[in-house]
Amino acid sequence: MTAPRSSGYFRIRYEDDFALIDTRTQKVWLGVLAFALAGFPFLANSVLLDLANQVLLVSIGAVALMLLTGFAGQISLGHAGLLAVGAFTTGVLFRELAAPFWITLPASAVAGALVGLVFGLPSLRLRGLYLAVSTLALHFMVLHVGQEYETRRGLSSGVVIEPPSLFGYALQDGRAWYVVLLAASTATVLLSLNLLRTKTGRAWRAIHGREAVAEALGIHVPVAKLSAFIVSCTLTSAAGCLAAYYRGFVSAEAFPLFVTIQYVATVIIGGIGSLLGALLGTLFVVLFPYAIEASMNALGLTDRLSSMIFAINQAAFGVAMILFLVFEPQGLVGIWRRIQAWVLLWPFGQKPLGRP
């Protein structure tokens, strides 16, 4: 159930309690958003479309990581490994069996679930730092397996994949991808919103807060932890499959630790414990390198430093992450909430405790 709103909005049926949005203002804004999203591909050029596609693709993984780290509190530094699982499953199935899209996607999801189970097993014994480190170790091992496959098959530059065909229509152009990715992203967000409202989601939030207390309240902690890992990793693996098709090839070098850090950055910069945060963080992290490039263009530095662009991106990304961690630990969502609180409490600055 969503939190009840203040005066003016009364719930008169049981269905009202279960609805995701209830006020008219919210419905209007949602309509505006839907309209904008639907109209976007017709107005945008191919560059913007590609950007939007990237944002949508990353958002799936970001939401998945937010579920695991932001809500269930299980720190995972192995995210790139999960993406690799999905991508490699797709690549291997395509190469060895010429499997079509409607087989590789579910297969990636299943592979993700299984690997997620393995990634989740350490969480039954470990917490915090140690858990993060174990996921890091698993990430390296997954990548090693992928690397081995490439070496054994003599594929030094990765597996090349043909574009998938959905209902007989080959997905090649930006707009088609936009539709598919938008659908996938929306499905992920809706799934997450609903999952968080159910017993599972509440169990996750409970184990994030205080595990021992959650256990005392009757929540089966190991099941909750493993379910968090499995759900998150399934989603991530599916995202990896889509990413493989979108890029057109699969290679172990495409999933270094830096990719995991970028996803973790979306969660941190966006703000832990909020789906809106995952989306805001995604926007920031995906658009950041382009912003850097654009500002370099504006400053006329591109010619001289074009060879260093990757290093500059890295350095700037490090700086941005540090700035957020130091000055705004609650992320973009934190800024949003502060504005909200200021508006709601105005003209008062504080609310006293201890008043009877």
Add this chain to the structure above:
Amino acid sequence: MNETVLLRLDNVEVTYHRVATAVQGVSLDVREGAIVALLGTNGAGKTTTLRAISGFIGLDDARVTDGSIAHQGERIDNRPPHEITARGITLVPERSKVFENLTVAENLEAVVPRRGADARRLADAVWQYFPALAKLRSRDAGLLSGGERQMLAIGAALSCAPRLLLVDELSQGLAPLIVEELIRLLQVIRRDLGMTVLLVEQNAAVALDIADHAYVLENGRIVLAGTPDELRRHPDIREFYLGFGGERQRSYRDVKQYRRRRRWYG
């Protein structure tokens, strides 16, 4: 007991997270060489007040947002903690009072005494005050019993050569006999070293035994102040803090705050 005021809180207000005030309009004086008791139940704001004085309040995202805390005439509210410890204001905390993986001797060595104080003399004094600890010199502090821990905590605080000792919940979790012993010890320390003590306590009987002056905190405000004798005679203190009186059945409407209001406003 001196007449100089060592610590003065004047209309202090402490706010958490910029939105919720925990303590309001608190004014109290601690004279040099006195033992002052601050009484109150859970949630009254005693620990918040102590933390505001000791400077460690920023950790909980809280600030002194009104009023002032002055030590020897100089304001110390919202100053960085190391400035306050350097002035000789030392806190014996409520929980987590010793370094568990260090030995007793190491616990006392780890302390950084106030500049200019005679560290050697104090170290010897601590062993004299706590002969039980002297026998446990090389034991890990984590293996000590509750009473021994509290002794070590007070001993370590003394090694800092404080001028003002803030003690948070001395009696918590300890058997009455041990509490007796520690309370007597505070009096001895006050007498020998001229120490000023601000004692925060839930156990009013014990605190009123040794205090020179006492304040009662409730819901973030000081509601009563006076000498222990005065307080011991006060009907509300007798009923709600000392456990006497109260013949009728208790109901929600008899909550002390409600009844006090009726008595005072009625």
Add this chain to the structure above:
Amino acid sequence: MQLAVNVAVLAAIYALISCGYVLIYRVSRVLSLAHGELMMLGAYGLAVTASLFVGHPLIAIGSAALLSVLVGVLVYVLLMRQMTGESVLAAVLTTIALGILLRGGMVLAFGTQTQYPLQQLGWTNASLPVGPSARISAAGLLLILGTALVYGGLFAFLRMTRWGIRMRAAGQNPLLAAQRGIRLHGVYALAWGLATFSGGIAGMLLACDAGVEATLATIGLKAFPAALVGGLDSLAGALIGSLVIAFVEVALISYVDPLLSDVVPFFVLLAMLVVRPWGLFGTREELDRV
């Protein structure tokens, strides 16, 4: 025999680097994943001072070492100080971000080619015989000696001096330490300085051995399992952990598959986490705290 020498040298490298992980973790409960990059900075530092002080190798080395300490203290004072008291994840991510920043920065500053400071120092990396059938490079020997000195010094410092006790106290209970007059910022800065110094020494010796180039930092990441296997807050553990990992790595590389070298430390790490998460000598952490 040669195998034993290789293990010893590799273990020394890991030990010098993981000593930094342990120091910082023990004193400030922060896992500094930027340590590999800081080690690399030490190596580049030597390249810089070697070219500045050509012909005066001892000055070059001394100033590079001093520079390491300074860099460590600066990293704490300028950056990690702001993260004191924040959540563990945030602090770790800050170090990761720092590592990323340093990597990018070093490529920008020094380019991607390998540098060989040894030539500028005017020394040669002689190959010395050990026993009848093995050889060790001079740099390798210095690494082992350096490890012994650094560890010996740290043990003595932490156990026997007042400031060592205060550092341990600050690591156990920072709030209580602050209440007892210990200046936490000073203690943490000292820990970072010492940690970066130790990593820097490893970096410098590696630079003499094989040259400095942008991928040196990955060795730092491989040393991290050594710290964990031994126990993140135990110096003795770091030493033993480094030996264990080095032994397994060299054995597997020699007898099974050379490609495994990058993944072996993490495999051992995972095994240890499953069996005994707090490492061989670490204090049993509050893994199941209420």
